Amino acid sequence: MRGVWLFLHILGYTLWLGGGIATMVAGITAKGFTPDQRLAAYRLTSAVQRILVGPGVVAVTVSGLVLSMPYMKSGAVPGWMMLMMLTGIVGALIALTVSVPTAARLGRLGLDPRGELPEAFAALRRRQIVTASIAGGMGLIALIAGTVLRN
16 A cells, blocks of 8 residues: 555655646746737646646645654654655645645636736736745755655
8 A cells, every 4th residue: 555655645746846847837938928828828827737736736745644654653753754744745735725726816817908917917926936936845845855865
């Protein structure tokens, strides 16, 4: 059973971090697009966040908690694991409570009556950039802690 949980853990962080990188690349690329094309790009990044990042965050968090149970029961949680758990959980909470919902809101925006980006766009985009960067950075620190610092 440990193999299944380990598979879900690896799959989860792959979806989370891979989807985050895809969102970042699409957002940077869309900066030069016309307003209607830019909103279409954000509809796509909204789908990536909802379909890949959100479920990936849940999978990595749940599987990580299950995989860490033997360490927590023994009371001997290594430092690398504590760092991985803390940064992973904080990043996951930020992603699930702010970043993914913000991406969903961005994906629902339409052009204003003048054919321009709506007023809410800039603030939502800024929130998405900051929170997704923090969540992804925390996920990356957790990944480094679980791989590089483990040895």
